[in-house]
Amino acid sequence: MALKGTIEVDPMHCKGCSLCVDACPQNVIALDMEHLTPKGYHPAHLIAEGCTGCVICAIVCPDAAITVYRETKKKKVA
Amino acid sequence: MAKELLKGNEAFAEAAVRAGLEGFFGYPITPSTEFLEYMAKRMPSVGRAFVQAESEVAAINMVYGAACAGKRTMTATSSPGFSLMGEGLSYIAGTEVPAVVANVMRGGPGLGNIAPSQGDYNQMVKGGGHGDYFPIVLAPASVQEAIDYITLAFDLADKYRSLVFVAVDGNLGQMMEPAELPPMRELPEEPPEWAVYGAKDREPNRLSSIYIDAPDEEVANVRFVKRWLEIEKNEVIYKEYDLDDAEIAIISFGVAGRVCSSAVRVAREEDIKVGLFRPITLAPFPKKEIAALSKRVRRILVVEMNSGMMLDDVKQAVAGRVPIEFYGRMGGMTPFPDEVLDEIRRVNQNEEEIADGMERVEWLERLEKRIERGE
Amino acid sequence: MVMEKVNLVYERPESLATTTTHYCPGCTHGTAHRLVAEVLDEMGIREKTIGVAPVGCSVFAYDYFNHDYVEAAHGRAPAMATGIKRVRPENTVYAYQGDGDLASIGMAEIVHAAIRGENITVIFVNNAIYGMTGGQMAPTTLPGMKTTSSPNGRDVEETGYPIRMSEMLATIDGASYVVRRSLHNPANIRKAKKAIRKAFEVQERGLGFSIVELLSSCPTNWKLTPVQALSFIEEQMVPYFPLEDFRVMPEVAAIRV
Numbered sequence: 001m002a003l004k005g006t007i008e009v010d011p012m013h014c015k016g017c018s019l020c021v022d023a024c025p026q027n028v029i030a031l032d033m034e035h036l037t038p039k040g041y042h043p044a045h046l047i048a049e050g051c052t053g054c055v056i057c058a059i060v061c062p063d064a065a066i067t068v069y070r071e072t073k074k075k076k077v078a
Numbered sequence: 079m080a081k082e083l084l085k086g087n088e089a090f091a092e093a094a095v096r097a098g099l100e101g102f103f104g105y106p107i108t109p110s111t112e113f114l115e116y117m118a119k120r121m122p123s124v125g126r127a128f129v130q131a132e133s134e135v136a137a138i139n140m141v142y143g144a145a146c147a148g149k150r151t152m153t154a155t156s157s158p159g160f161s162l163m164g165e166g167l168s169y170i171a172g173t174e175v176p177a178v179v180a181n182v183m184r185g186g187p188g189l190g191n192i193a194p195s196q197g198d199y200n201q202m203v204k205g206g207g208h209g210d211y212f213p214i215v216l217a218p219a220s221v222q223e224a225i226d227y228i229t230l231a232f233d234l235a236d237k238y239r240s241l242v243f244v245a246v247d248g249n250l251g252q253m254m255e256p257a258e259l260p261p262m263r264e265l266p267e268e269p270p271e272w273a274v275y276g277a278k279d280r281e282p283n284r285l286s287s288i289y290i291d292a293p294d295e296e297v298a299n300v301r302f303v304k305r306w307l308e309i310e311k312n313e314v315i316y317k318e319y320d321l322d323d324a325e326i327a328i329i330s331f332g333v334a335g336r337v338c339s340s341a342v343r344v345a346r347e348e349d350i351k352v353g354l355f356r357p358i359t360l361a362p363f364p365k366k367e368i369a370a371l372s373k374r375v376r377r378i379l380v381v382e383m384n385s386g387m388m389l390d391d392v393k394q395a396v397a398g399r400v401p402i403e404f405y406g407r408m409g410g411m412t413p414f415p416d417e418v419l420d421e422i423r424r425v426n427q428n429e430e431e432i433a434d435g436m437e438r439v440e441w442l443e444r445l446e447k448r449i450e451r452g453e
Numbered sequence: 454m455v456m457e458k459v460n461l462v463y464e465r466p467e468s469l470a471t472t473t474t475h476y477c478p479g480c481t482h483g484t485a486h487r488l489v490a491e492v493l494d495e496m497g498i499r500e501k502t503i504g505v506a507p508v509g510c511s512v513f514a515y516d517y518f519n520h521d522y523v524e525a526a527h528g529r530a531p532a533m534a535t536g537i538k539r540v541r542p543e544n545t546v547y548a549y550q551g552d553g554d555l556a557s558i559g560m561a562e563i564v565h566a567a568i569r570g571e572n573i574t575v576i577f578v579n580n581a582i583y584g585m586t587g588g589q590m591a592p593t594t595l596p597g598m599k600t601t602s603s604p605n606g607r608d609v610e611e612t613g614y615p616i617r618m619s620e621m622l623a624t625i626d627g628a629s630y631v632v633r634r635s636l637h638n639p640a641n642i643r644k645a646k647k648a649i650r651k652a653f654e655v656q657e658r659g660l661g662f663s664i665v666e667l668l669s670s671c672p673t674n675w676k677l678t679p680v681q682a683l684s685f686i687e688e689q690m691v692p693y694f695p696l697e698d699f700r701v702m703p704e705v706a707a708i709r710v
Contacts, residue, residue, distance in 0.1 A: 062483025069456035143536025286524030
């Protein structure tokens with residue numbers, strides 16, 4: 001089962017370029033058309049469950065706007 | 079240190095090394111090449127940086143880099159190379175980092191020739207590049223002066239975070255004279271706090287000549303002008319010979335000034351009351367001193383190896399108080415003492431007023447006759 | 454879902470300043486910046502690094518990185534970097550340049566820095582157009598490509614063919630590491646980062662001149678969306694500018710990153 005992950009998108013840096021939207025293998029990122037960043041862009045945000053913390057969005061992000069988290073595997077209890 | 083017989087360009091280069099030069103970047107161009115060749119041997123021998131760049135454009139940008147890194151740095155070139163450096167000089171000035179450039183002037187314009195001239199006066203005192211900036215320009219007239227003033231150039235460059243030009247000509251570069259070199263200086267231990275040397279335990283230093291918003295650029299320009307006013311107040315250098323009782327003052331710089339001092343000596347033996355005022359800082363120009371001088375003499379003769387460039391600065395300082403005559407040789411011709419002596423004798427007898435602009439017309443008439451006579 | 458710091462797998466590199474960039478949305482200059490910053494962080498060399506910014510879209514690069522930086526005249530960054538590195542050999546010095554800066558006005562400076570084997574690193578961002586000045590033809594503009602100074606498409610009869618800089622620089626003995634990579638998808642971005650890391654390792658180990666050419670996008674002047682622009686790189690630029698290692702000295706090949 002895929003690990004769970006999540007991302008935080010910094011509204012100061014995100015320019016709504018959509019490269020992460022296009023690159024996300026889980027298709028769980030979209031531009032938030034309801035909001036604008038202080039610079040006037042529609043920022044990227046998670047739109048569904050399913051983020052695996054794969055970091056691909058952060059790899060394509062030209063503005064280093066994305067912070068990625070991924071849960072660690074639960075250790076087997078002896 | 080005892081005096082030795084030293085050759086122009088090599089002595090100047092050694093003086094720079096002893097003043098703490100850590101990076102020399104240059105390109106061969108006659109008559110400055112000996113500077114480069116001397117540095118090629120000397121700098122590595124003291125563990126310092128030497129690069130023969132691919133062009134003068136590259137050389138001045140290497141100087142710009144080393145200057146930003148907080149190290150004493152210079153290049154040496156000649157007139158066409160100096161022209162190539164124009165943009166780099168403007169960047170260095172706009173970034174307010176120190177650098178020294180020696181220009182061994184030669185006949186021009188264009189490729190010209192490799193004979194000595196003073197034809198880059200305007201270009202140097204006005205900066206050589208675009209925009210509002212004000213380099214210091216030093217004009218030595220002997221091997222010893224060149225040693226002394228190249229050393230001073232580095233100190234002034236650091237003191238004001240400024241560009242300093244040293245104007246020599248092919249004569250001086252090739253001259254052998256007894257002179258003394260200063261002792262080797264210790265290199266500084268710490269870089270200047272404004273330099274780039276690695277942002278450890280501090281905010282990054284960002285050195286640029288960009289002020290993209292005009293109001294910010296204006297504030298920077300105000301700083302440049304104020305710096306220049308300070309330099310004008312403090313750094314004027316000149317020498318005077320036989321001016322105490324002089325009725326006629328010759329104003330001349332560099333090797334031309336030296337030729338004039340020989341002529342003045344002979345003229346004095348003929349009881350002509352003539353003296354020499356020799357600016358050593360072409361910028362800041364000794365305006366106040368020449369203005370004061372013009373109140374004591376009845377006539378001035380400007381002698382240069384160009385078409386009359388310092389002449390205009392002299393005219394401005396004199397402000398019409400006394401007539402100013404001009405004698406110039408151009409294109410790589412150096413005046414001889416007997417030519418200047420002829421001029422002194424003529425000027426001594428001349429009581430005529432000179433209308434503005436006529437000083438060049440009259441000079442050209444005399445010069446063309448000389449040229450016809452093969453002089 | 455709540456994630457703790459222990460779950461952090463990627464955050465903005467320390468070697469990037471917090472300043473927002475002026476690059477167009479989707480412009481891969483930002484990606485190139487980020488990769489350089491990640492490498493500087495991973496190598497722990499931020500505090501001794503000095504960057505040299507070009508003239509072009511990345512003229513303000515000095516504001517976007519969190520280390521010492523200087524601004525060069527157009528095309529002269531390799532010369533400026535030479536001046537800095539020669540007097541401060543203990544510092545890490547890199548030049549960051551675009552295709553006009555490096556392959557047009559700066560052609561002499563990059564070639565001679567390579568000839569001399571200067572121990573600097575050059576990041577060459579090739580987007581086949583002049584971005585900052587509004588989309589003119591570059592030496593790397595593709596045949597037939599429309600730009601503001603080739604409005605009918607680049608005519609090779611009049612203006613010649615695009616220059617392949619990496620191939621040309623690879624003929625120079627003084628160059629130790631000359632490679633071309635691309636920023637058009639995650640797999641290639643990963644390879645680009647490895648190459649950038651290797652290039653900086655070349656410098657750190659005193660192994661000579663290194664340059665990484667990065668095929669990059671210009672959505673605005675190509676008149677494409679950011680996503681379309683990445684496809685343009687893959688479909689149009691990569692065939693002309695192959696992604697290869699053009700010169701890798703043996704000592705460099707031995708480096709494992």
